[in-house]
Amino acid sequence: MFGTICKGLGLLVLGALVYLPLQGATEAAGTNVGFIAVGGKSLVPYGWVDFCQRYKGECDGKPTEAADVNLTPETMKIIRQVNSWVNTNIKPKSDMEHWGVVDQWDYPTDGFGDCEDYALLKRRLLIDEGMPRQALLMTIVKDEHGEGHAILTVKTNKGEFILDNLASEVKPWTQVPYRFVKRQSQTDQNTWVDIGEPTSAPLVVSR
Numbered sequence: 001m002f003g004t005i006c007k008g009l010g011l012l013v014l015g016a017l018v019y020l021p022l023q024g025a026t027e028a029a030g031t032n033v034g035f036i037a038v039g040g041k042s043l044v045p046y047g048w049v050d051f052c053q054r055y056k057g058e059c060d061g062k063p064t065e066a067a068d069v070n071l072t073p074e075t076m077k078i079i080r081q082v083n084s085w086v087n088t089n090i091k092p093k094s095d096m097e098h099w100g101v102v103d104q105w106d107y108p109t110d111g112f113g114d115c116e117d118y119a120l121l122k123r124r125l126l127i128d129e130g131m132p133r134q135a136l137l138m139t140i141v142k143d144e145h146g147e148g149h150a151i152l153t154v155k156t157n158k159g160e161f162i163l164d165n166l167a168s169e170v171k172p173w174t175q176v177p178y179r180f181v182k183r184q185s186q187t188d189q190n191t192w193v194d195i196g197e198p199t200s201a202p203l204v205v206s207r
Contacts, residue, residue, distance in 0.1 A: 033159030033172035039194035042182040045140060047105035047116055052190065054106075059190055066186035067132035071156035075131070079154055080170050082125045083163045086118055090165075116150035118165035123152055134186045139195075141178035151176075153183055 052059035069075055093112040095104045107124065108117040116138070123136045137153040139162075152163040153173065160173045167176070180195035 033161070034174060035155070036153070036160050036173055036180060036183075036195055038183070038185075039196075041185075042192045042194045044190065044192050045105075045182075047103050048138065048190075048192075051105040051120070061189070063188040063191075064134065067134040069131050069135045069154055069156040071158040075156075076170075078129050078131075079126065079161065079163070082122050082129070083170050084168065086122050086125070087165055087168060090118055090121070092165075115165050119150050119152040119163065122163050126154070133189065137184045137186065139183035140181045141176075142181060144177050146179075149178065151178070155186065 069079075089111070090108050091112050092114065094114055095101055098104070098112055098114075099106075105116045105120060106113065107121055113121075119138055123133075123138065126136050127133055131154075135155045137155060139151050139153045141149050141151060143149050149166075151165075154161045154163060154170075161170050162173050162176050163170055164176065173180075182192050182194055185191040185193050
C-alpha cells in the first residue's frame, strides 16, 4: 500500500562517503543486457516538480544530447559501491513520518528517507563521480502489488541497470519484478517519458 517505507540501515553524513571493496565488483561488466523502450512525453511527477522548486540548481540547464555511461569493470564497481553504500547508510522513513506530507522528494541529509530519496542520493553521488547526468534517470515503476515505487536507472553503452533500495544487487532492468511506468528523458531531466504500454501512473511513490 502507499506509505510503505523503504528499506535500509545506517546513518548518512554527506561528504563522508567511503568506498569499501565489494566482492565481485571488479569482474568484467558483462554482455549487453538490452535497452528500455521509451515512448512520448508523460506527466512530470509532482515530487520532482516540488524538489526542483526547493533545489533549483539541481534542475537548471537546457536540453542536451543524450549520453550513456561507458560500462567498464571500474564504472560498474563504482555503481555497485554507491548502491550498496546508500542502501546501507540510509534508514527508512515514510514521507508522512518524515515531513508530515504524503509525498516529498528530497536528499536524505538527516539519514532518513524513502525510495525516491535513496534514488536521488545515488544519482547525485554518481554525478559527483563523473558519470553523465543524462544516463542517471529517476524512474517510476509499479511493484508486484501495483504499488508505486521509485528507482534509479543507469543507462550504459551495454544496457540499462537498476539501482533499487529494495535490492542489494545492481541488476539489469530485465531482471527486476516491476512494471515500468515513466522516467526522465535523457535529453532533458525536466521532461519525463512513458515506458512501454500505457498504464496509469501511481499517485505516490513511497517504498
